[in-house]
Amino acid sequence: AAGVIQSPRHLIKEKRETATLKCYPIPRHDTVYWYQQGPGQDPQFLISFYEKMQSDKGSIPDRFSAQQFSDYHSELNMSSLELGDSALYFCASSLALSPDEQYFGPGTRLTVT
Amino acid sequence: DQQVKQNSPSLSVQEGRISILNCDYTNSMFDYFLWYKKYPAEGPTFLISISSIKDKNEDGRFTVFLNKSAKHLSLHIVPSQPGDSAVYFCAASANRGGGADGLTFGKGTHLIIQP
Numbered sequence: 107a108a109g110v111i112q113s114p115r116h117l118i119k120e121k122r123e124t125a126t127l128k129c130y131p132i133p134r135h136d137t138v139y140w141y142q143q144g145p146g147q148d149p150q151f152l153i154s155f156y157e158k159m160q161s162d163k164g165s166i167p168d169r170f171s172a173q174q175f176s177d178y179h180s181e182l183n184m185s186s187l188e189l190g191d192s193a194l195y196f197c198a199s200s201l202a203l204s205p206d207e208q209y210f211g212p213g214t215r216l217t218v219t
Numbered sequence: 220d221q222q223v224k225q226n227s228p229s230l231s232v233q234e235g236r237i238s239i240l241n242c243d244y245t246n247s248m249f250d251y252f253l254w255y256k257k258y259p260a261e262g263p264t265f266l267i268s269i270s271s272i273k274d275k276n277e278d279g280r281f282t283v284f285l286n287k288s289a290k291h292l293s294l295h296i297v298p299s300q301p302g303d304s305a306v307y308f309c310a311a312s313a314n315r316g317g318g319a320d321g322l323t324f325g326k327g328t329h330l331i332i333q334p
Contacts, residue, residue: 110262139321148223148308149263151321164321196262207253208322210262 108133110199110211118217119187127182127214131199137161138180139198139208140172149196155180156202187218222246223311225325233333238296240328242309245290249311253322254283254294257306266307267294296330304332 111130119125131138137156141149142165151164155174166172169187174180178199184191194215198208224243232238240254250271255263269276269283269292276283282295296303306329310322 141321148324148326149322151323154321162320198262207265207268209265210255212260212262 110197110209112195112197112211112214114214115212116215116217118219120219121187121189123187123218125184125187125216127184127195127197127216129180129182129197129199129211131178131180131197132209134201135199135209136178136202137200138174138178139200140166140180140182141196141198141210143194143196143213145193152182184216189218192216192218220245221326222249223309223323223325225307225309225328227328228326229329229331231331231333232299234301235298238294238299238303238330238332240294240296240307240309240330242292242294242325243290244292244311246311246313246323247290248313249323251312252283252285252292253310253312254281255308255310255324256303257308257327263308299330299332301332301334304330306330 113128139154140152143149152166154161158174170184172182194213196210196213198210200208222245253268254266257263267278267281269285285292306327308327309325
């Protein structure tokens with residue numbers, strides 16, 4: 107079965123640069139979520155979208171923004187990168203009818219040097 | 220403030236025996252609970268979930284028990300198999316009127332199944 111696709115899988119950036127992470131949800135899933143997992147930490151919820159509208163907001167820094175497009179894919183834009191932004195970034199998707207059952211992608215490992 | 224707590228960072232169980240992973244939560248608004256399994260370099264994989272209106276949900280070798288009064292849930296895996304070795308995350312959701320609410324995760328328990 108098709109899963110959540112994230113690209114790129116690995117990304118290396120320097121401080122103060124920008125990065126864009128992409129997420130393609132499971133076909134027919136209309137809701138996407140972004141999570142950040144630091145080393146040795148649990149995943150922290152950043153933001154979610156349903157039908158291209160922001161649905162819930164977690165601990166997303168002001169330097170980050172995200173959007174969902176008409177084909178339901180989502181992009182997380184990160185600016186003025188800091189060393190502390192180095193983490194695994196997971197995207198998850200779900201059906202609006204079953205929002206709690208979120209299916210996760212493999213993650214993008216961002217390293218800021 | 221950790222609202223979902225998994226107090227055992229690791230657990231070692233012999234193959235064929237029962238694995239019991241525990242999770243406690245503090246937020247009374249949580250009404251849906253999930254367990255995820257994670258291998259290195261992969262995203263969390265959904266295992267099983269339970270709504271707060273139930274106290275037990277079973278799916279094959281996996282059973283989740285919920286004790287609302289104690290704000291405690293547990294995942295039982297029986298019999299344990301080598302492929303079960305992974306990090307298990309407990310997660311919770313507070314459905315604040317519908318919509319795509321983010322999950323709150325515990326810090327995970329590393330389950331090691333010994334042959």
